[in-house]
Amino acid sequence: MSVILGRIREIFGADGSVGKVLVFEMGKAAGHSMYTMVKDKLGNPDTVPLPELLNVYSAIGWGKFKVTEFDPRGTANVNVFDNFECAYHQGEGRNSYSQFIRGHLTGLFSRIYHTNVVTVETQCIAHGDPYCNFQLKPQEDSSNKIKDGVMRFGV
Ligand SMILES: [Zn+2]
Numbered sequence: 001m002s003v004i005l006g007r008i009r010e011i012f013g014a015d016g017s018v019g020k021v022l023v024f025e026m027g028k029a030a031g032h033s034m035y036t037m038v039k040d041k042l043g044n045p046d047t048v049p050l051p052e053l054l055n056v057y058s059a060i061g062w063g064k065f066k067v068t069e070f071d072p073r074g075t076a077n078v079n080v081f082d083n084f085e086c087a088y089h090q091g092e093g094r095n096s097y098s099q100f101i102r103g104h105l106t107g108l109f110s111r112i113y114h115t116n117v118v119t120v121e122t123q124c125i126a127h128g129d130p131y132c133n134f135q136l137k138p139q140e141d142s143s144n145k146i147k148d149g150v151m152r153f154g155v
Contacts, residue, residue, distance in 0.1 A: 023100050028103040028104065028107035028110075030103075031104040031106060031111070032110070035107070036111075050067050050112075051067055054067060057101075061084060062083070063132075065080050076135075077135050078105060081132075090126060091126070093127045095127065096123070096124035098121050098134075102120075115139070116139040117137060117139060118138075
């Protein structure tokens, strides 16, 4: 996975907005798919404990995910230790690096909360923090509600 993300960044430019948006949107779509996959297998992802759901990320080698806050009204805080996306660039950047994991969390939590969320990486191992931190909250100007996996406009 990191090879694919690295190649996308090479093609579109590591610091360019096109590459970042592309990687973010790939992650977001994958987050939506993960929710749908869990729903198909287990019936209702909302009944699966969130830490167990995020253990899937750890199992596939994306890092160790720890939910430190979760408010069902739409906010969460997630720490990621050894984030595969940022680990390769550990200590070399001034900015947060994650686009794919940030997108994946955005996609997954948008489905869990049934509304669009915004995810900000506030700490990152790429610029020397001990772990990557992601803060999620509902998109303020969101009038787009997601219900039953279908985005509805003006609801
Ligand atoms: Zn990071």
